Amino acid sequence: MKLPDIDLxxxxxxxxxxxxxxxxxxxxxxxxxxxxxxxxGVLSLLGVAIAFFYTLPLVGTGKTGFVEMxxxxxxxxxxxxxILIIAFLTLLISIGYAPREGIGFGEYYALIxxxxxxxxxxxxxxHLIIIFLGLETMSISIYVLAGMLRGDQKSVESAFKxxxxxxxxxxxxxxxxxxxxxATGSLYLKNIASYIGSKNLLNHPMLxxxxxxxxxxxxxxxxxxxxxxxxxxxxxxxxxxxxxFMATGVKAAGFSALLRxxxxxxxxxxxxxxxxxxxxxxxxxxxxxxxxxxxxxxxxMLAYSxxxxxxxxxxxxxxxxxxxxxxxxxxxxxxxFMNLGAFTCVILLGKKGEENTLITDYAxxxxxxxxxxxxxxxxxxxxxxxxxxxxxxxxxxxxSAAVEAKFYWLAVLGMINxxxxxxxxxxxxxxxxxxxxxxxxxxxxxxxxxxxxxxLALIGTFYLGIFPSNVLSFAQKSIAGLM
Amino acid sequence: xWVVPTIPPALYLILSGILFMIGVIxxxxxxxxxxxxxxxxxxxxxxxxxxxxxxxxxxxIDGVIFAFFVMAVAxxxxxxxxxxxxxxxxSRETVNVDEVNxxxx
Numbered sequence: 226m227k228l229p230d231i232d233l234x235x236x237x238x239x240x241x242x243x244x245x246x247x248x249x250x251x252x253x254x255x256x257x258x259x260x261x262x263x264x265x266g267v268l269s270l271l272g273v274a275i276a277f278f279y280t281l282p283l284v285g286t287g288k289t290g291f292v293e294m295x296x297x298x299x300x301x302x303x304x305x306x307x308i309l310i311i312a313f314l315t316l317l318i319s320i321g322y323a324p325r326e327g328i329g330f331g332e333y334y335a336l337i338x339x340x341x342x343x344x345x346x347x348x349x350x351x352h353l354i355i356i357f358l359g360l361e362t363m364s365i366s367i368y369v370l371a372g373m374l375r376g377d378q379k380s381v382e383s384a385f386k387x388x389x390x391x392x393x394x395x396x397x398x399x400x401x402x403x404x405x406x407x408a409t410g411s412l413y414l415k416n417i418a419s420y421i422g423s424k425n426l427l428n429h430p431m432l433x434x435x436x437x438x439x440x441x442x443x444x445x446x447x448x449x450x451x452x453x454x455x456x457x458x459x460x461x462x463x464x465x466x467x468x469x470f471m472a473t474g475v476k477a478a479g480f481s482a483l484l485r486x487x488x489x490x491x492x493x494x495x496x497x498x499x500x501x502x503x504x505x506x507x508x509x510x511x512x513x514x515x516x517x518x519x520x521x522x523x524x525x526m527l528a529y530s531x532x533x534x535x536x537x538x539x540x541x542x543x544x545x546x547x548x549x550x551x552x553x554x555x556x557x558x559x560x561x562f563m564n565l566g567a568f569t570c571v572i573l574l575g576k577k578g579e580e581n582t583l584i585t586d587y588a589x590x591x592x593x594x595x596x597x598x599x600x601x602x603x604x605x606x607x608x609x610x611x612x613x614x615x616x617x618x619x620x621x622x623x624x625s626a627a628v629e630a631k632f633y634w635l636a637v638l639g640m641i642n643x644x645x646x647x648x649x650x651x652x653x654x655x656x657x658x659x660x661x662x663x664x665x666x667x668x669x670x671x672x673x674x675x676x677x678x679x680x681l682a683l684i685g686t687f688y689l690g691i692f693p694s695n696v697l698s699f700a701q702k703s704i705a706g707l708m
Numbered sequence: 709x710w711v712v713p714t715i716p717p718a719l720y721l722i723l724s725g726i727l728f729m730i731g732v733i734x735x736x737x738x739x740x741x742x743x744x745x746x747x748x749x750x751x752x753x754x755x756x757x758x759x760x761x762x763x764x765x766x767x768x769i770d771g772v773i774f775a776f777f778v779m780a781v782a783x784x785x786x787x788x789x790x791x792x793x794x795x796x797x798x799s800r801e802t803v804n805v806d807e808v809n810x811x812x813x
Contacts, residue, residue: 375795388789389741395785396752
C-alpha cells in the first residue's frame with residue numbers, strides 16, 4: 226500500500242495560524258506577571274500576516290491534497306483571504322479593546338486564531354469530516370470568546386445561549402451528514418454527487434431528510450430565519466470585538482460550507498432546495514429589517530441587520546447561477562469591511578465601564594467627533610446599499626443574479642427590503658448630525674490599532690464600491706471549480 | 709447451539725431515530741441546563757449509532773471513523789459547556805433556562 230503524498234504547502238496558512246495560536250499561549254505563560262500584554266496581539270497579527278503571504282502563492286493553483294480531503298482551489302483561497310482579512314481587522318480592534326475590558330490575555334488572542342483556523346478548514350474541506358471538524362473548532366472557540374467578560378452577566382448569558390443552541394444545531398447537522406453517508410456510502414462531496422447522479426436517487430427519503438437537516442444546521446450558523454433567535458442576544462452580550470468577528474467571520478465560513486456542500490455534493494437537488502431557500506431568504510430579509518427598526522441598542526440593531534444581510538446573500542444562493550455565487554463571495558468580502566468598520570466605531574465610542582451602545586448615545590456625535598461620525602455614516606450607508614460604497618455593488622450583483630435567474634419577485638422583495646433598511650441606518654446618521662447630545666460623552670481615547678482598523682475598513686469599503694471589477698473578476702475565477 | 713439472530717439494520721436506524729427524537733424533545737422541554745445538555749449529548753450519540761449502522765451495512769470504515777470524531781468533539785464541547793454553566797451559576801446562582809433572561813427582544 227502506498228502512502229498518500231503529503232504537500233504541507235497546501236495547508237501552510239492553517240499550520241501557521243495554529244502555531245502562532247500556541248505561541249501566543251506559551252508567551253503568555255512565560256511573560257512576567259502584571260505587565261500590559263499588548264505584544265500578544267501584535268504576535269497574533271504577525272501570524273495572520275504570515276499566513277496571508279503563504280495563502281497568496283496558492284491562488285490559481287487549484288490543487289487538492291490529503292487524499293482529496295482538502296482543497297486549495299480558488300473557492301477556498303478566496304474565502305481564506307476574506308477570513309484572514311477579518312481576523313486581521315478583528316485583532317487590530319482587539320489590541321485596543323481587549324486590554325480596556327480586562328480580557329487582553331493570551332487565551333483571548335489564541336482563541337481568535339483557533340477560530341480562524343476552523344473557518345479556514347470549513348472553506349477548504351471537500352470531505353464531510355473536515356468540514357465538520359472545522360465547524361466545531363470554530364464554534365467551540367467562539368462559545369468561549371462570547372463569555373470572555375466573566376464579570377459581566379450579559380456576556381455569560383450570551384455564551385450560555387450560544388453554546389446550548391449551537392450544540393443543538395450541531396446535532397441536526399450531524400444527523401444530516403449521517404443520512405447523506407447512509408444513502409450514498411461516501412463522505413467525499415464529489416463521490417456523493419456522482420453516486421446520486423449515477424443511481425438517480427432524487428426521491429430517496431434519506432437524502433431529502435438529510436437536505437432538511439443540513440439546512441437547519443447551516444441555517445443556524447449563518448443566522449437565517451427561523452434559526453436566528455440566538456443572534457441578537459449573543460451579539461448584544463458578547464464583547465464587541467467578538468461580536469464583530471462573529472458577524473463577519475462565522476457568517477463567511479458558514480456560507481462557504483453551505484455553498485460547498487450544496488453545490489458540490491447535492492447539485493441534483495437544486496429544484497428542491499430552491500423553493501425552501503426562496504422562503505427562507507424572504508423571511509430572513511424581512512424579519513431582520515423590520516425588527517431592526519425598533520431597536521434602541523446599536524449592537525442589537527447591527528445583529529438584526531446582519532440577519533437581513535444573510536437574507537440578501539441567500540437571494541444569490543437561490544439564484545444559483547455563476548453571477549450569484551461570485552456575488553456571494555463579493556458580498557461577504559464587502560460585508561466584512563463595512564460591518565467590522567461599524568463595530569470599530571461602536572468600540573471607539575466606548576470606554577472602560579461605559580459601553581455607550583444605546584442609539585441615543587450617538588446624538589450630536591457629528592459635532593464632537595466629526596471623523597468618527599463620518600466613518601460610521603460611511604459604513605451605515607454602505608450597509609444600506611448607497612453608491613459608491615461596497616455594499617451597493619454587493620447588493621447590485623446579488624439582485625442582478627436573481628433577475629438573471631428569473632426570480633423577479635425575489636429581486637423585487639429584496640429591493641423593497643433594502644429600502645426599508647435605509648430607515649434604521651439613516652436614523653443613526655440623523656441622530657449624529659441633527660440632534661443635540663443627550664449627555665456628555667468625554668474622555669474617549671483613540672488608540673492607534675483600532676484607528677488603523679477603521680482606516681483599513683474605510684479603504685476596503687470605498688475600494689469595493691469604486692473599483693469592484695478587480696475583486697469580482699477574482700471571485701468569478703474562484704468559483705470555476707465549484708459549479 | 710444457540711445462534712444470535714441477525715438484527716436487520718433498519719431496526720438500528722429506527723432506534724437511532726427514536727433516541728434522536730427523545731433528545732430533541734428533551735432539549736426543547738426541559739428547563740435545567742444540565743438536563744438540556746444531556747439531551748443534546750443523547751442526540752449526538754443517536755447520530756453515532758446511525759453512523760456505525762451505516763458503516764457496518766455499507767462495509768465501509770468511514771462511518772466508524774466519523775463516530776470517533778463525533779465523540780472527541782462532544783467531549784470538547786462538554787468541557788466548554790460545563791465551564792460555561794459553572795460561570796453562569798457563579799454569577800446568577802441558577803442554571804434554569806427560564807431564569808436566564810437578561811437579554812431579550
